[in-house]
Amino acid sequence: MDDPVVYLNGEFLPLNQARVSVLDRGFLFGDGVYEVIPIYGGRPLRLDEHLRRLEDSLRSIRMDSPLSRAEWAALIGRLIEGPGDQSVYLQVTRGAGPKRDHAIPKETKPTVFAMCSPILPVPVVGVSAITLDDIRWRWCNIKAITLLPNVLLRQEAVDRGCAEAILVREGYVTEGTASNVFAVIDGVIVTPPKGGELLPGITRDLVLELACAAGLPAQERRIALEQFANAEEIWITSSTREVLPVVELDGRPVGLGVPGRVWERVAALYQDFKQRLRTEAAV
Ligand SMILES: Cc1ncc(COP(=O)(O)O)c(C=O)c1O
Numbered sequence: 665m666d667d668p669v670v671y672l673n674g675e676f677l678p679l680n681q682a683r684v685s686v687l688d689r690g691f692l693f694g695d696g697v698y699e700v701i702p703i704y705g706g707r708p709l710r711l712d713e714h715l716r717r718l719e720d721s722l723r724s725i726r727m728d729s730p731l732s733r734a735e736w737a738a739l740i741g742r743l744i745e746g747p748g749d750q751s752v753y754l755q756v757t758r759g760a761g762p763k764r765d766h767a768i769p770k771e772t773k774p775t776v777f778a779m780c781s782p783i784l785p786v787p788v789v790g791v792s793a794i795t796l797d798d799i800r801w802r803w804c805n806i807k808a809i810t811l812l813p814n815v816l817l818r819q820e821a822v823d824r825g826c827a828e829a830i831l832v833r834e835g836y837v838t839e840g841t842a843s844n845v846f847a848v849i850d851g852v853i854v855t856p857p858k859g860g861e862l863l864p865g866i867t868r869d870l871v872l873e874l875a876c877a878a879g880l881p882a883q884e885r886r887i888a889l890e891q892f893a894n895a896e897e898i899w900i901t902s903s904t905r906e907v908l909p910v911v912e913l914d915g916r917p918v919g920l921g922v923p924g925r926v927w928e929r930v931a932a933l934y935q936d937f938k939q940r941l942r943t944e945a946a947v
Contacts, residue, residue: 671739671778679779688775690757692764694810696775697721698755701740702783702903705942706747708740709903710866717864721807722756730756730774739778747942749783751904755809783904788931790911790923791827793900795889796820798831798838802860814841828900828910830892833861837887843902844868845887847895848926853882867901874933880926897924907931 667678689695699721701714708714715736719729731739740752755777761769800813818841821829828840838856839845844865846855853875858864875882892898896919898910907930909923918924923931941947 668745668780669743670780671743671776673776676742682777684775684777685760687760687762687764688757689759689761689772690755690775690809693766694808694812695725696755696757696809697725697727697807698753698809699807700903701752701754703740703744703750703752703780704938706744707941708737708752709938709941710870711737711740713866713869717807717866718754718756720805724803724806725758725808726768727756727758727774730776743778743780745780750780751783752778752780754778757809786904786906786908788923790909791900792825792912793828793830793840793898793910794821794824794826794914795832795837795893796829798833798861800831804838804862805858805860805864807863817841827908830898830900830910830913832889835889837889837892838862839865840900840902843900843905843908845892846871846897846899846901846907847887847892848897848924849887849891849895851881851896851926853880853926853930854887855882855884856886857884865901865903867903867906870937871901871907871930871934874937875930878929878933880929895919897927899927899930907934 667680669676670679670682672682699714699718702709715733722729743752757775759772759774761772796817817829828843830840830845831838837845839862872882898918900908909927911918911921
């Protein structure tokens with residue numbers, strides 16, 4: 665798939681023919697929002713929840729959704745290529761203004777872009793992570809395309825041989841650069857509560873829901889760095905990385921330094937959910 669078909673402003677066209685204006689406010693200011701939706705067996709995972717979050721992000725930046733839910737669903741349906749695991753990327757920017765000006769122009773036409781990519785298999789051996797100061801803004805609940813802090817923090821993790829940087833604000837863990845975090849502390853699954861400090865992850869909510877349905881103790885509460893560093897298990901979650909165990913944090917083993925028992929249970933529940941999505945009519 666060298667030149668896949670993408671969607672841009674009402675048209676389906678080859679990726680290398682897709683063009684946007686250099687005056688697009690997404691390009692000039694990072695003035696836009698996005699979504700990433702995993703697709704299994706040709707079916708989007710939690711589509712309504714993803715579209716609701718997109719609408720919330722748009723509302724937070726003073727924009728209306730350019731498409732209805734049914735139109736988004738139809739668009740996604742046309743981009744999906746075959747039954748393999750893939751993810752759909754949706755991006756809406758405020759569009760091009762007449763000149764470069766921070767203030768929002770009265771009339772702009774949003775730029776709507778979407779593309780589909782294969783989801784790569786997730787490693788099951790566990791990954792290393794570092795903790796870094798959360799230098800981002802206070803509206804991290806918006807899935808904004810303005811991702812420079814996340815890019816620089818992730819690169820610092822990569823430079824140090826790690827898969828993710830877990831961010832810490834005023835002594836408490838918030839989330840990863842592109843993932844939510846979970847810890848198992850005294851046998852309880854814990855994740856920080858929603859708010860401006862983190863993105864309300866769709867995978868995070870699904871993991872909490874699956875854990876609760878299976879009778880596993882789970883809590884949403886703030887996690888102090890010291891507690892986090894001594895947790896029995898740490899996981900990161902995202903649409904493309906699913907539930908990924910962190911086995912080393914800041915150069916020290918997490919628990920026994922291998923994926924934990926609670927993770928095994930929750931990861932199996934997650935795989936089972938994906939499998940049901942592929943094969944059952946309603947999940
Ligand atoms: C900052 C951040 N937090 C959390 C997540 C996880 O969200 P989701 O589970 O909806 O993919 C992401 C996903 O990219 C993210 O960028």
